[in-house]
Amino acid sequence: MAKTFMQMVGEARENVPGVTSAQAREKIQENPNTLVIDVQDAKDAGACGLIPSSLNISLGMLGIRADLELPEQMRESELADRNRPVLVTCGAGGQAALGAYLLHQMGFTDVAYIEGGTTAWKNAGYEVN
Secondary structure, three states: OOOOHHHHHHHHHHHOOEEOHHHHHHHHHHOOOOEEEEOOOOOOOEOOEOOOOOEEOOHHHHHHHOOOOOOHHHOOHHHOOOOOOEEEEOOOOHHHHHHHHHHHHOOOOOEEEEOOHHHHHHHOOOOOO
């Protein structure tokens, strides 16, 4: 049976934790090794700002960039450690949940999405670039 985008987001949210902007900020401050990934397409990334030091990898490329079996030039070295804390964001949170779920399925042990995405982060008064 075909699923809608929101049904897929709901499934992702059932399988990976979401964190508030405040929780995300605290996690980043407590562990500077935390990787923040913005999964918006490059042309859309930054429309609401980017969380400082975030890495932009589109949702469509995330699985490829995180696949350790692909040639090194196709991968993102920041995604080599499956135990590294990862927070996934996007504009409003839906794509972030899908990205976090994808990484979870690929064996990442400490992955979550930011509820409300970068928009919520910005609305909480936190810095964006």
